[in-house]
Amino acid sequence: MKWANARKILNSDPEVAKALEENELEYQVIREFIKARIDKNLTQKQLADLVGTQQSNISRLESGNYNPSLEFLDKVARALDKRIHLNLV
Amino acid sequence: MKWANARKILNSDPEVAKALEENELEYQVIREFIKARIDKNLTQKQLADLVGTQQSNISRLESGNYNPSLEFLDKVARALDKRIHLNLV
DNA sequence: GAGTATCATATCTTATATGATATAATTATA
DNA sequence: TATAATTATATCATATAAGATATGATACTC
Numbered sequence: 001m002k003w004a005n006a007r008k009i010l011n012s013d014p015e016v017a018k019a020l021e022e023n024e025l026e027y028q029v030i031r032e033f034i035k036a037r038i039d040k041n042l043t044q045k046q047l048a049d050l051v052g053t054q055q056s057n058i059s060r061l062e063s064g065n066y067n068p069s070l071e072f073l074d075k076v077a078r079a080l081d082k083r084i085h086l087n088l089v
Numbered sequence: 090m091k092w093a094n095a096r097k098i099l100n101s102d103p104e105v106a107k108a109l110e111e112n113e114l115e116y117q118v119i120r121e122f123i124k125a126r127i128d129k130n131l132t133q134k135q136l137a138d139l140v141g142t143q144q145s146n147i148s149r150l151e152s153g154n155y156n157p158s159l160e161f162l163d164k165v166a167r168a169l170d171k172r173i174h175l176n177l178v
Numbered sequence: 179g180a181g182t183a184t185c186a187t188a189t190c191t192t193a194t195a196t197g198a199t200a201t202a203a204t205t206a207t208a
Numbered sequence: 209t210a211t212a213a214t215t216a217t218a219t220c221a222t223a224t225a226a227g228a229t230a231t232g233a234t235a236c237t238c
Binding site for chain 4: 146149157158
Binding site for chain 2: 024025026028029032033036067068069070071073074077080082083084085086087088089
């Protein structure tokens, strides 16, 4: 199934649609970071060491229900040899 | 003077270059938010009311030396009828 | 230049992000 | 299937974000 289709079905329930809309950014950010880590073939532990934190904290970031600061995201991004681009659209 | 030129001069001092590089994201984000607010002809007070916070907190965001959370930035963006796009590049 | 609007700064309180450790759950490998 | 590797979850301590109020500094307007 195409995502557009799945999204249409999900949106038909107002509560689901609302939850999706409100958490769009969070999940997009999580996906970006997980993808970047996997692309570099790093474990959470390895990334944690590069960042200077613990594996559990990387897991917390990647698992959601979390509101990271811009600086923390920036640190993780740099450990992944990336830079954050943030735009208002 | 073109920015590229100014940047070249600034970069010639390693300490200045380092400070610039480290704070690039912060200043870019600040500029985005200030521009979006001005474009909508809102005062900090008006934006604060829309966000549900105080004028001083908007000023704190726009004045730097601050490490906002993703959620706070998202709230402000939405009050400005914008959405945050965050990418790793 | 007095009065007003806007923004910056200082400071307090409270909520929560982050560092940290331990351990459970899950997945990969032999 | 047992062992190891990896990830998720729980929890505590500490640092700090964010709400809030007050007031100082700057810029407009009359």
